[in-house]
Amino acid sequence: MGTRVEEKVFRCSFCGAEFSIPKTFVYATCPYCGTTTRVDNPDAKVDHFIFAINYDKNSSYRRVKDFALMQVGIAEDFNDNVDFDSAYQYLVPLYIYEVDIKAVCRGEVEKIEENEVEISIHGGEEAAHVVVIALENPPIDIPKDYSFPAKNRIYFKPSILREGVYLNPSLDPETVFEKIKRPYIEKTLSEAETACGKKYRFVDNSRFVGLAHYPFWIITCNYRGRKYRAIVDAADGTVLYLEYPISFKQRLKGLVGGIGSILTASIIGTAISYTLSSNIIYSAVGGALTALPGLAIAINKFSRSKGVYRYKPSEEAVFAPIR
Numbered sequence: 001m002g003t004r005v006e007e008k009v010f011r012c013s014f015c016g017a018e019f020s021i022p023k024t025f026v027y028a029t030c031p032y033c034g035t036t037t038r039v040d041n042p043d044a045k046v047d048h049f050i051f052a053i054n055y056d057k058n059s060s061y062r063r064v065k066d067f068a069l070m071q072v073g074i075a076e077d078f079n080d081n082v083d084f085d086s087a088y089q090y091l092v093p094l095y096i097y098e099v100d101i102k103a104v105c106r107g108e109v110e111k112i113e114e115n116e117v118e119i120s121i122h123g124g125e126e127a128a129h130v131v132v133i134a135l136e137n138p139p140i141d142i143p144k145d146y147s148f149p150a151k152n153r154i155y156f157k158p159s160i161l162r163e164g165v166y167l168n169p170s171l172d173p174e175t176v177f178e179k180i181k182r183p184y185i186e187k188t189l190s191e192a193e194t195a196c197g198k199k200y201r202f203v204d205n206s207r208f209v210g211l212a213h214y215p216f217w218i219i220t221c222n223y224r225g226r227k228y229r230a231i232v233d234a235a236d237g238t239v240l241y242l243e244y245p246i247s248f249k250q251r252l253k254g255l256v257g258g259i260g261s262i263l264t265a266s267i268i269g270t271a272i273s274y275t276l277s278s279n280i281i282y283s284a285v286g287g288a289l290t291a292l293p294g295l296a297i298a299i300n301k302f303s304r305s306k307g308v309y310r311y312k313p314s315e316e317a318v319f320a321p322i323r
C-alpha cells in the first residue's frame with residue numbers, strides 16, 4: 001500500500017484554470033489567479049488573506065542571533081563562531097472568525113439601524129475576533145494560545161506560493177466555528193437568564209471572515225559543527241523557539257552539581273545498607289552501582305547540553321512587540 005494522496009482535478013470558477021488537488025481538501029486555491037473557493041461549493045469565493053512578511057531570512061537570522069546572545073548561560077564564543085545554515089519559510093493556514101452573539105430580553109425593542117441608538121435591554125453580549133490554526137498537526141510547534149495579530153493582512157497573491165512551504169487547511173471550518181462559539185454562547189445565555197429570566201431572544205451575527213496564511217521561518221544555525229534550530233514569526237519577528245549552545249562553565253557547574261548529589265545519595269545508600277548488613281565493602285559497591293545511571297546522565301548532559309527557549313504567550317505582554 002502506497003502513501004500517495006489521491007488527487008482530483010479542480011476547475012477554478014473564476015479564471016477557468018484546471019489544477020489537481022488532494023481529495024481531502026476543504027479549500028482550493030487557484031495557483032494562477034489566487035482565488036480561493038470551497039471544494040464542495042466552487043462558485044462561492046472565500047476571502048483569503050496573507051500576513052505581510054516583515055522579516056526576511058536575513059533579518060530573521062539576526063533576530064535569532066541577537067535573541068540567543070540574551071540567553072543566560074549561552075556559550076561565550078557564540079557570537080564569533082555562529083554561522084547561518086538554512087532558512088525555510090512556512091505558510092501556516094488560519095481561520096478568522098468574528099464572534100457576535102447577544103441575547104435581547106423579550107418585550108424590548110431593538111433598533112439596529114444606522115445612526116440610531118439601541119434602546120433594547122441586552123441580556124448579554126459577546127463580541128470577539130478569533131484566529132485559529134486551520135491545521136491539525138502543524139509541522140511548526142506554535143504555542144496553543146499564540147495570539148495572531150488581526151492587522152497587517154493583505155489579500156492573497158499566488159506568487160506567495162513560490163516563496164515558502166504552503167500548508168493547506170485541513171480542519172472543517174464549521175466544526176471549528178461551533179467549538180469557538182460555544183463558550184461565548186454559554187456566557188451570553190447565562191447573562192440573559194440573570195437579566196431577563198426565561199424571556200429572551202438569542203441573536204447570532206457571528207461570521208466566518210475567511211482563510212489566511214501566516215508566515216514563519218525555521219532558521220538553522222551552525223556553531224562548532226552542531227546545528228541549532230529556531231522558529232521566528234516572519235510578520236512581527238517574535239522568536240517562538242530557540243536552541244542554543246550552553247557555555248562550558250555552565251555545563252561544568254551542572255556536572256559538578258550532578259556528581260555531588262549522586263555522591264551524597266550513594267554515601268547515604270552505603271550507610272543505610274551498612275547498618276542493615278554490617279558489610280562495608282558489599283554496601284559500598286551497592287551504593288556505587290546505584291549511582292552509575294545518574295552519573296551517566298550527568299556526563300551526557302555535560303558533553304552535549306543544548307539550551308532551549310520556548311515562547312510563552314502569558315509572558316507576551318512583557319516581551320513581545322505590540323500587535
Ligand SMILES: [Zn+2]
Nearest residue numbers: 012015030033
Ligand atoms: Zn483561477
